[in-house]
Amino acid sequence: MSLNAExxxxxxxxxxxxxxxxxxxxxxxxxxxxxxxxxxxxxxxxLAVLAAVAFAGWTYRGPLLAGLGLAPPxxxxxxxxxxxxxxxxxxxxxxxxxxQTRIGLAFGTAExxxxxxxxxxxxxxxxxxxxxxxxxxRTQGRxxxxxxxxxxxxxxxxxxxxxxxxxxxxxxxGLQAAEAALGEARASExxxxxxxxxxxxxxxxxxxxxxxxxxRQVDLAKAQxxxxxxxxxxxxxxxxxxxxxxxxxxxxxxxxxxxxIAGVVTSVxxxxxxxxxxxxxxxxxxxxxxxxxxxxxxxxxxxxVKAGDAVSVESPVPGHPPxxxxxxxxxxxxxxxTNTAPARIELxxxxxxxxxxxxxxxxxxxxxxxxxxxxxxxxxxxTDTGPIAFVRTAPDRFERRALTLGIQRTDWVEVRRGVxxxxxxxxxxxxxxxxxxxxxxLGSTD
Numbered sequence: 001m002s003l004n005a006e007x008x009x010x011x012x013x014x015x016x017x018x019x020x021x022x023x024x025x026x027x028x029x030x031x032x033x034x035x036x037x038x039x040x041x042x043x044x045x046x047l048a049v050l051a052a053v054a055f056a057g058w059t060y061r062g063p064l065l066a067g068l069g070l071a072p073p074x075x076x077x078x079x080x081x082x083x084x085x086x087x088x089x090x091x092x093x094x095x096x097x098x099x100q101t102r103i104g105l106a107f108g109t110a111e112x113x114x115x116x117x118x119x120x121x122x123x124x125x126x127x128x129x130x131x132x133x134x135x136x137x138r139t140q141g142r143x144x145x146x147x148x149x150x151x152x153x154x155x156x157x158x159x160x161x162x163x164x165x166x167x168x169x170x171x172x173x174g175l176q177a178a179e180a181a182l183g184e185a186r187a188s189e190x191x192x193x194x195x196x197x198x199x200x201x202x203x204x205x206x207x208x209x210x211x212x213x214x215x216r217q218v219d220l221a222k223a224q225x226x227x228x229x230x231x232x233x234x235x236x237x238x239x240x241x242x243x244x245x246x247x248x249x250x251x252x253x254x255x256x257x258x259x260x261i262a263g264v265v266t267s268v269x270x271x272x273x274x275x276x277x278x279x280x281x282x283x284x285x286x287x288x289x290x291x292x293x294x295x296x297x298x299x300x301x302x303x304x305v306k307a308g309d310a311v312s313v314e315s316p317v318p319g320h321p322p323x324x325x326x327x328x329x330x331x332x333x334x335x336x337x338t339n340t341a342p343a344r345i346e347l348x349x350x351x352x353x354x355x356x357x358x359x360x361x362x363x364x365x366x367x368x369x370x371x372x373x374x375x376x377x378x379x380x381x382x383t384d385t386g387p388i389a390f391v392r393t394a395p396d397r398f399e400r401r402a403l404t405l406g407i408q409r410t411d412w413v414e415v416r417r418g419v420x421x422x423x424x425x426x427x428x429x430x431x432x433x434x435x436x437x438x439x440x441x442l443g444s445t446d
């Protein structure tokens with residue numbers, strides 16, 4: 001056959017194969033094209049593989065999503081311990097060791113302890129009044145020198161200022177006059193005593209009358225009284241002079257202002273060259289090694305805090321441990337401006353970290369005078385019906401207990417009803433137990 005004849009025969013074959021019935025199907029007697037027969041098995045195979053993948057993805061969707069981080073891992077279902085003829089306990093959660101590890105379960109023990117309520121209050125640091133001295137000039141005079149300024153540290157017996165004291169000269173002159181008068185009185189006493197002695201000897205031989213002897217005895221008594229008076233006057237002037245006497249090595253006629261305690265000069269009330277009198281506050285010296293904190297107590301806290309309660313005062317220096325002390329007293333009168341009662345707390349302050357007028361945060365451990373059952377604060381879970389805790393009744397069983405709480409602290413809470421002393425409670429991870437219990441009550445199986 002020629003090439004032209006073959007070309008003319010091919011269109012006829014195609015036309016015969018393209019004849020179909022009304023539904024798009026070819027005539028049953030018509031031969032099936034070779035191309036359709038070869039592709040049909042491949043399409044069916046692809047559809048079968050896709051169906052299998054979809055079924056597997058739906059069946060294992062939970063682990064796959066958890067592995068991709070798109071869904072939380074499934075928590076093991078809580079299985080209540082039940083028998084065939086007994087209803088399930090709605091307050092019981094059963095969880096094996098693997099499940100407990102998965103939710104990070106930890107435990108604590110209910111214990112009896114002294115109930116101490118932490119009372120927090122603002123406070124102010126002040127100097128201890130018993131360690132503060134207000135120095136005044138001992139005599140009127142002009143200020144010749146100033147040795148210190150506010151903030152300077154001083155030692156006991158140190159001279160803070162020197163005055164040109166005219167009163168010192170008066171005291172010295174008075175002392176000299178009193179000592180002279182005392183010497184004269186003593187001389188008169190000696191003469192009177194001698195006259196009495198001679199009179200008594202002459203009286204034996206009739207050389208003097210009895211009346212004369214008695215007169216001499218009266219004169220002696222007067223002389224003795226004069227000596228006592230002059231002696232008292234001299235002692236008075238001597239004490240005055242010693243009080244005003246200048247410090248060792250100071251110029252005559254000067255008076256020094258000396259501190260009796262060691263500490264820090266907090267104020268200076270005189271200036272150089274100024275004439276001051278004895279009523280003037282020249283210096284104030286305070287010992288900062290022991291200070292007082294006044295904590296302002298409000299409302300019911302006033303009756304809770306008592307003398308002897310332990311106190312913790314926050315340090316103003318970051319990283320420094322708090323200052324520990326005890327309440328010395330609680331003022332019986334309220335501050336009319338703040339309606340608070342100050343609690344007096346005495347603290348050692350060897351490093352001078354607590355400064356006067358510094359605001360601090362005070363925590364007082366108020367002893368309520370009773371014992372109670374307590375559990376760790378992490379064991380308490382909140383629900384719509386109130387606080388609950390999970391008590392471990394068996395290695396894999398946890399019972400929900402409704403709680404009646406008392407004093408609540410950040411580390412423990414008082415349980416007045418719901419848990420007994422010695423029972424084990426779930427702490428960390430107890431939220432997971434609550435989630436399992438709620439899900440079982442809702443009938444969820446996811």
